[in-house]
Amino acid sequence: MKHLWMICMIIGTLIAMLMGCSSETKKSIPEQDFKNVTSSVTITATNFKFDQTEYHVKKGAKVLIDFVAKEGNHGLLISDLDLNIVGSGKQVVTLETTGAYDIRCSIPCGSGHMEMVSKLIVD
């Protein structure tokens, strides 16, 4: 009887988690193919900063984000867009919502990690 109660609790939790995921509105669309990219932005990280304080992209554009960890071990995290590139890498996204999104480093890289901030601005 105790097991049945536990199973019900687990199933209930899973259903709640799934519902939470599906109601989330996506602000970016990650894509696998790098074809028909309309613009690109290169973001370079060194110890302990990004090369620009802000990066601009156009709303609706299919943007290739090219992240280069030039010095040190860094990642590119834009949590509001569910975007995380760990180490140097590329990702194509279509940004459907204008706004300013916080860029942070996703790897605990050292003493200056918390100061690694920039913005991606979708105009």
Ligand SMILES: [Cu+2]
């Ligand atoms: Cu870091």
